[in-house]
Amino acid sequence: MTDYFLPDDYVCNPPLKEHDGPYWTPRRIKSSSYFQYHVYQWARRLADEHRLHRIADIGCGPGTKLMNMFGTEFDVHGFDQPEAIEICRSRYDRGEFEVLDLDDVMACEEKVDIFDLVICADVIEHLEYPERLLEHIRRMSGRHTQILLSTPDRIRLNGTDVRSPNNKAHVREWTRDELQLFLQARGFSVVEAKFFPLMKRTLSVHACLEWWDVLLGKSSKSPCMMILCHADAVT
Known part of the structure; x- marks a missing residue:
């Protein structure tokens, strides 16, 4: 059995079934430019600092942040479910x-091109088998590939007493230390970890509700984590 490095009394949510109708409504497409904005901001800084050219975004959604942050000078590749693609x-x-079907075990064995930077923003918490996601990331990564993962931090988002995700779309949620242990156990070396706000500061309803929760003490103003890592060589 896979060790996800969660508390012994932690209870995962069952994975959600597919939506009856379209998931990517015009409203969701518009709001996609706000969520995980800081992840892509850091990704762009990494690309500039290390002269990274080939960019992969696993779980790219409608591609809003990927395409806004990375211009024509980059070779960008987005991976997601059929509707988003x-x-x-x-x-x-x-x-x-x-x-890209993240549950497809056979696809993890297929050879693919290597990328300079792999982004995976707020995907891992939705998956029943996150280890399969990490294998997809590994096959896209070379020795010098920068890998940037993000996900909510359970305690910073909901407090120390929560033992199951409040968000029913999340199968499981980690703390920073737990996720780092999971990544290391799956053969990834953690370089750096940061916390960041749930979304870009705007006057949107989502942003206002987030800051209201912060004011009420229900959530940290930086409840999400970004982890920069490398895939270790398989021996």
């Missing part, structure tokens, strides 16, 4: 967008 292909005349 169809939207990306219809919206952009550059970049490569491919359907």
